[in-house]
Amino acid sequence: MNSSVVYANLWRFLLYFLFQIIVCRRVDLSIGTFDYIHLLVYPLPILMLPMKTPRALTLILAFVYGMLIDGFYNSPGVHASALVFTAYIKSIILRFLEPFEGYNADDYPTIQKMGLGWFMSFVSLLLLLHCFFYFSVEAFSFVYFFHIFMNTIFSFITSMAVIVLFQLIFRPKY
Amino acid sequence: MKNAIELLLRFGYHLLFLAMEFLCFYIIINYNREQKGIFLHSANLFSTSIDARVDKVNQYLRLDMENDSLHKQNARLIKKFIDYDLNSSLHDNDTLAVDSSKYQLLAVDICNSNFRLRDNYLTLCAGENLGITPDMGVVSQNGIVGIVKKVSQNFSVVMSILHSQSNISCLIKRNNSNGMLTWEMGNPKIMHLESIPKHKTVLVGDTVITSGYSTIFPKGIQVGKVKTVVLEPGSNSYTIEVELFNDPTAWDALYVIANRLSGEQKRLEAEILQNE
Numbered sequence: 157m158n159s160s161v162v163y164a165n166l167w168r169f170l171l172y173f174l175f176q177i178i179v180c181r182r183v184d185l186s187i188g189t190f191d192y193i194h195l196l197v198y199p200l201p202i203l204m205l206p207m208k209t210p211r212a213l214t215l216i217l218a219f220v221y222g223m224l225i226d227g228f229y230n231s232p233g234v235h236a237s238a239l240v241f242t243a244y245i246k247s248i249i250l251r252f253l254e255p256f257e258g259y260n261a262d263d264y265p266t267i268q269k270m271g272l273g274w275f276m277s278f279v280s281l282l283l284l285l286h287c288f289f290y291f292s293v294e295a296f297s298f299v300y301f302f303h304i305f306m307n308t309i310f311s312f313i314t315s316m317a318v319i320v321l322f323q324l325i326f327r328p329k330y
Numbered sequence: 331m332k333n334a335i336e337l338l339l340r341f342g343y344h345l346l347f348l349a350m351e352f353l354c355f356y357i358i359i360n361y362n363r364e365q366k367g368i369f370l371h372s373a374n375l376f377s378t379s380i381d382a383r384v385d386k387v388n389q390y391l392r393l394d395m396e397n398d399s400l401h402k403q404n405a406r407l408i409k410k411f412i413d414y415d416l417n418s419s420l421h422d423n424d425t426l427a428v429d430s431s432k433y434q435l436l437a438v439d440i441c442n443s444n445f446r447l448r449d450n451y452l453t454l455c456a457g458e459n460l461g462i463t464p465d466m467g468v469v470s471q472n473g474i475v476g477i478v479k480k481v482s483q484n485f486s487v488v489m490s491i492l493h494s495q496s497n498i499s500c501l502i503k504r505n506n507s508n509g510m511l512t513w514e515m516g517n518p519k520i521m522h523l524e525s526i527p528k529h530k531t532v533l534v535g536d537t538v539i540t541s542g543y544s545t546i547f548p549k550g551i552q553v554g555k556v557k558t559v560v561l562e563p564g565s566n567s568y569t570i571e572v573e574l575f576n577d578p579t580a581w582d583a584l585y586v587i588a589n590r591l592s593g594e595q596k597r598l599e600a601e602i603l604q605n606e
Contacts, residue, residue, distance in 0.1 A: 211343045219350050232361035237354030244347040293358065296365040297372065 161206060161264075164330040169201040169221065177228040185314070192310040197318050198225055198235075199286050202243050203279055204266065206330070207259050211247050218243035231294070238290035242282055249281055264330050267323055275323070280316055287312045398437075401583045404471060405435040408585060412548045433548050434588040436460050438468075441485065445518045445578050450490040452476065454584065457486045467546040467587040472576035473553050474498065475584055477546055486586075492518055492578055499544055500553055503537040505530060511538070511553065511572065518578045520557065523570040530568075532559045538572050545592035 180195035222236030291307040443452035468475040476488040498511040507530040509523040542549025554574040
């Protein structure tokens with residue numbers, strides 16, 4: 157594997173981590189009693205790992221990274237469980253979205269490589285599942301289904317907007 | 331061994347995922363107060379619901395015993411009512427102890443029953459072994475059932491009140507007018523009260539009780555209520571339809587009434603007849 161790919165991913169982990177805990181954790185997007193918007197952009201580095209990354213390594217990275225996020229959110233295990241789930245589902249979604257001729261050895265899940273449509277469906281599917289899982293685990297009971305549902309929808313929309321905006325601004329190659 | 335390694339390689343990823351999620355949830359439950367509370371509460375709910383189910387099954391299995399004991403308890407209660415009626419009807423007499431144990435109630439189960447024929451009989455699953463003898467009355471919780479006719483070791487046959495020969499002495503509770511309760515083929519819930527003279531007043535809705543003029547039924551067992559009253563032209567007595575309180579098509583728990591003093595009473599009455 158090209159060392160620049162590794163560095164790019166490491167930097168991405170670091171930057172999204174910092175962005176999540178410094179910015180997203182602190183901004184308060186509640187409007188009156190409407191408190192359903194939470195920015196969750198931190199899963200992106202996991203999603204944007206190269207296609208040929210070993211699946212087990214993805215899981216382990218997701219767990220460690222999720223626990224680090226949890227350390228700052230003061231909710232041990234909640235983000236980690238959601239992120240491990242997302243990492244697991246990622247391999248299924250990748251197979252589901254596989255182009256007719258299969259993936260190339262040097263494919264990365266970026267807009268540049270796979271196109272905007274592919275990228276949008278890939279990230280939105282996983283982010284939606286991630287949000288749903290995260291808010292479910294946070295509530296920890298489907299008694300709060302309305303709460304989970306609203307949180308998932310609105311957090312997904314805003315987080316997705318931020319992620320796409322970042323992609324369009326920074327245009328990552330890997 | 332080779333197979334085991336192959337299996338691990340094949341499903342290792344999924345196992346790793348499950349293990350990690352398990353670890354995450356372990357951490358969540360142990361280090362988050364809110365989730366821990368919900369988890370403990372749910373676990374508690376789960377275990378109590380399991381307990382409740384087990385209890386329900388147990389209760390169901392004990393139902394037979396429960397039923398039996400209730401049946402016996404009912405027998406005691408009905409006996410108390412009869413005793414009470416007996417004692418309260420003897421107001422002037424201060425010898426209250428006319429023997430409150432003149433009547434005894436035996437809780438019995440029903441083995442066979444009929445109500446569609448002209449002459450109906452039912453069979454009880456108890457006979458001499460429980461001390462049942464012919465000419466004992468049989469009642470249910472809501473009224474009278476019939477009279478024991480024949481007894482064997484373990485069974486007894488009861489002539490139902492739904493029988494052409496059934497003739498039970500009854501009273502209109504309101505004014506003590508005496509009549510005979512008979513059944514005419516047809517509706518098993520309707521019986522006829524005959525020979526109440528026309529100078530008595532009978533109203534629809536009057537309660538009909540047993541008279542206690544025989545040794546079979548004690549006085550005061552509620553039988554039914556008057557449904558229709560007709561005075562046929564030229565007749566000296568009313569034609570009264572009585573709607574039974576109990577349902578002869580579905581007997582539930584039955585009780586045999588044993589009158590301890592019936593032998594004595596009968597003997598005395600027979601002596602008079604002989605002497606005349």
